[in-house]
Amino acid sequence: MHEASASEAIVKMVAQEARSRSVPGDGSMRVSRISLVVGEATGYMRESLEFYVAASAKGTSVEGAALDIRYVKPLMHCPSCGSEYERVRFSFACPDCGAQGVLTKTGSEFYIDSIELTSRAEAAV
Amino acid sequence: MRVELKRAIYEENDALAREIHEDLSSRGIFTINVLGSPGAGKTSLITRIAECLGDKEKLSVIEGDVASDIDTRALRERGIEAYQIETGGDCHLNAPMIRAILGKMAIADGSWLFIENIGNLICPAEFVIGEDLKVVVASVAEGSDKPYKYPSVFARSAACVLTKVDLAIPVDFDEAFFRSGYESVAPNAPLFPVNARSGEGVEGFVSWLRSVRS
Numbered sequence: 001m002h003e004a005s006a007s008e009a010i011v012k013m014v015a016q017e018a019r020s021r022s023v024p025g026d027g028s029m030r031v032s033r034i035s036l037v038v039g040e041a042t043g044y045m046r047e048s049l050e051f052y053v054a055a056s057a058k059g060t061s062v063e064g065a066a067l068d069i070r071y072v073k074p075l076m077h078c079p080s081c082g083s084e085y086e087r088v089r090f091s092f093a094c095p096d097c098g099a100q101g102v103l104t105k106t107g108s109e110f111y112i113d114s115i116e117l118t119s120r121a122e123a124a125v
Numbered sequence: 126m127r128v129e130l131k132r133a134i135y136e137e138n139d140a141l142a143r144e145i146h147e148d149l150s151s152r153g154i155f156t157i158n159v160l161g162s163p164g165a166g167k168t169s170l171i172t173r174i175a176e177c178l179g180d181k182e183k184l185s186v187i188e189g190d191v192a193s194d195i196d197t198r199a200l201r202e203r204g205i206e207a208y209q210i211e212t213g214g215d216c217h218l219n220a221p222m223i224r225a226i227l228g229k230m231a232i233a234d235g236s237w238l239f240i241e242n243i244g245n246l247i248c249p250a251e252f253v254i255g256e257d258l259k260v261v262v263a264s265v266a267e268g269s270d271k272p273y274k275y276p277s278v279f280a281r282s283a284a285c286v287l288t289k290v291d292l293a294i295p296v297d298f299d300e301a302f303f304r305s306g307y308e309s310v311a312p313n314a315p316l317f318p319v320n321a322r323s324g325e326g327v328e329g330f331v332s333w334l335r336s337v338r339s
Contacts (some may be wrong), residue, residue: 002216002248009134017128029126036134041248041277047266075274076309090273092309102312105282110251112130119126 003044006110007052010034011062019063021117031063033116034067035068041107046071065115074107138252141220145227145255153235155338158254160278161246161262166288168196169321170262172240175205176324187226189243206232217248221253225323237334246271259338263292265289272306274306280310283337286330287318306310306320310337314327 001069004059019028032098038044073086080099087101094101133139149156159165167190177183186300190195200207208230218240220284222288232238240256242249250259263271266289272279279285285307285313293300300318307316315333319326 003216005217005219005248006134009137013132013134013136017130021126021128036205039131041280042251045278074132079312092272092273097196103276103310108277109131112209114127114129114131117126117128119252 003048003052004056007049007056008043010036010053010112011033011056012061013112014065015060015062018117023120027100028061029117029118029121031065031115032118033066033068034062034068035113035115036070037070037072037109037111037113039074039107042110043104058121070103071115072107072109076101076103085088127207128217132314133208137234138220138232140232141224142253142255145220146253146257149227149232149238149255152232154232154238155168155240156237156240156256156336158256158259159239159241159262160246160249160259160282162243162264163241163266165244165262165264165267165290166321168199168245170286170288170319170327171241172200172203172276173319173324173327174237174239174258174323174331174334175200175203177327180239183233185230185232185236185238187218187220187223187230187238187240189241191215191243212243213245215243215249216243217252218242218254219252220254246275246278250275250281257318260284260286262286262288265293265300265305268296269299269303270306272310276310279307279314282311284314284330284333285311285316287316288321290326291320 014031018031022028023094050067053067068104077084078094078099078101081097083096085095092101159167186200189210191212194209197207197209210226259282261278317330
């Protein structure tokens with residue numbers, strides 16, 4: 001369920017974008033690729049996003065679009081020695097000095113980076 | 126044709142949440158989004174808070190549940206004004222749901238509004254719904270590893286209320302381990318150990334809420 005509502009939102013946003021760039025006649029646009037940036041701390045799974053995006057896209061201008069997902073590892077910051085590091089499971093400790101690190105914003109991203117649009121005319125070539 | 130978007134996936138929800146927040150704030154209503162697992166003690170805590178606030182301060186509650194209105198009825202039996210959102214499967218509340226229920230409520234200006242989110246430590250953390258702040262409720266019975274397993278919900282909350290502290294010994298709760306994890310994900314947020322059954326610790330949390338509000 002976590003990914004279902006996110007996927008609906010993604011499809012709605014990119015379909016709107018395709019519509020806004022379409023011109024009447026043969027210039028209607030389809031979305032051929034969606035590139036997402038997802039921080040691992042958000043917990044959005046690749047398989048689920050792929051499944052729900054494909055399901056939500058059925059019958060829209062987004063149907064069949066490829067989905068690229070770039071995952072971002074959560075980064076911790078060590079207030080003691082200043083080092084930045086990727087978290088080890090079940091621990092927040094700094095690998096350099098052992099102090100307790102704090103979470104940074106890196107790893108909680110969740111946005112559409114870019115999309116690729118193909119016009120019906122292009123697709124026909 | 127490649128189009129750079131750089132757009133947050135929940136921007137539509139976030140924009141509506143900002144509108145709701147502005148609307149509530151303009152009426153002096155302070156809104157708390159209460160997150161936590163099923164059975165963490167969210168409803169019991171809200172009940173105790175209502176007692177603590179007494180008759181002089183008004184409090185309204187929006188109860189979010191996947192199914193049933195058990196919590197809403199329990200709150201109403203205690204004379205607390207409560208409204209139910211039944212999501213029918215959705216694992217979190219979102220801004221459109223809050224907008225819809227607010228239209229049916231008569232919240233007095235200057236009230237406290239507690240929104241009890243769906244019992245879940247994952248999705249609710251991702252959504253703003255018009256609140257002034259989020260508070261995460263975690264019970265000792267869930268174990269001391271929760272901040273390590275679900276960092277997001279703790280990181281996005283302005284405070285954590287640790288409930289059922291009277292059970293800490295029988296469930297082997299390691300408070301130092303919990304605190305250490307919590308301080309890593311929420312370095313500037315306070316932790317309030319409470320026992321909602323006896324009321325112990327609730328006053329301290331309410332004083333903190335008052336200080337944030339003023």
